[in-house]
Amino acid sequence: MSKTEVVVYRNPDLLAAAAAARLVTRIVDVQAAKGSASVVLTGGGTGIGILRELRDSSARDAIDWSRLDIYWGDERFVPADSDERNEKQAREALLDHVPLDPKRVHAMAPSDGEFGDDVDAAAAAYAEVLTDEVPAFDIMLLGLGGEGHTASIFPESPAVYEKERSVVAVRDCPKPPPTRISLTLPAIRRAQDIWLVTGGEAKADAVAQALAGAGEVQIPVAGARGSRRTLWLLDQGSASKLTKVYQTPSA
Numbered sequence: 352m353s354k355t356e357v358v359v360y361r362n363p364d365l366l367a368a369a370a371a372a373r374l375v376t377r378i379v380d381v382q383a384a385k386g387s388a389s390v391v392l393t394g395g396g397t398g399i400g401i402l403r404e405l406r407d408s409s410a411r412d413a414i415d416w417s418r419l420d421i422y423w424g425d426e427r428f429v430p431a432d433s434d435e436r437n438e439k440q441a442r443e444a445l446l447d448h449v450p451l452d453p454k455r456v457h458a459m460a461p462s463d464g465e466f467g468d469d470v471d472a473a474a475a476a477y478a479e480v481l482t483d484e485v486p487a488f489d490i491m492l493l494g495l496g497g498e499g500h501t502a503s504i505f506p507e508s509p510a511v512y513e514k515e516r517s518v519v520a521v522r523d524c525p526k527p528p529p530t531r532i533s534l535t536l537p538a539i540r541r542a543q544d545i546w547l548v549t550g551g552e553a554k555a556d557a558v559a560q561a562l563a564g565a566g567e568v569q570i571p572v573a574g575a576r577g578s579r580r581t582l583w584l585l586d587q588g589s590a591s592k593l594t595k596v597y598q599t600p601s602a
């Protein structure tokens with residue numbers, strides 16, 4: 352049975368710094384145990400903030416970046432040079448500043464890439480990158496929206512009902528840009544550790560509903576559970592509607 356834990360930090364800056372420190376520790380531990388590690392990145396303010404903190408931390412040198420696979424949980428289907436692209440934001444925040452093996456950086460296709468504007472083909476190609484058996488990712492970072500979406504799986508949308516495919520094209524998203532590519536919940540649940548990272552009061556209802564056991568069709572983030580561990584890393588704003596008291600580090 353996997354564990355669900357919640358840690359609440361005083362503010363979003365502390366949350367990002369602490370999550371970056373946790374990432375270093377977990378990646379180093381996994382690399383020591385298995386030789387290499389895999390991390391799935393998220394877009395969004397908190398997710399990208401964590402990458403910036405990692406870039407600026409001297410502890411980042413403890414990671415063997417050449418033995419790290421990078422994936423994405425979702426991507427906005429826009430041109431490669433669009434500032435909306437999760438990959439571009441992650442590269443600017445961290446990936447361009449560390450000695451990763453480019454062959455181990457597994458980005459989703461942009462809308463001006465080899466599949467042109469065919470988002471279904473781009474999603475199918477990413478499913479092939481993941482292969483028939485989706486990797487048991489070591490760490491998956493996920494953000495969430497105030498209405499309960501995670502990755503690009505929105506409430507009551509076709510993606511939330513997907514049971515077979517690991518990656519789907521997503522259209523008509525309520526949050527722009529409207530066209531995206533996303534891992535599905537079955538693929539997300541292949542991850543060993545899922546870290547749900549989010550700050551701000553706008554996320555408080557979704558956090559409270561997910562932790563109270565909401566259904567994943569209405570609140571997709573409720574369906575994001577790691578096979579080993581599910582860790583919610585929150586600030587006081589996003590935790591403000593939780594009824595139970597959770598661990599709150601004073602530092």
Ligand SMILES: O=C1O[C@H](COP(=O)(O)O)[C@@H](O)[C@H](O)[C@H]1O
Pocket residue numbers: 393394395396397398425426427437493494495496501502503526549
């Ligand atoms: O569009 C997206 O939004 C969510 C959450 O972003 P936030 O800025 O509101 O925290 C993110 O998890 C997802 O990867 C991204 O594509």
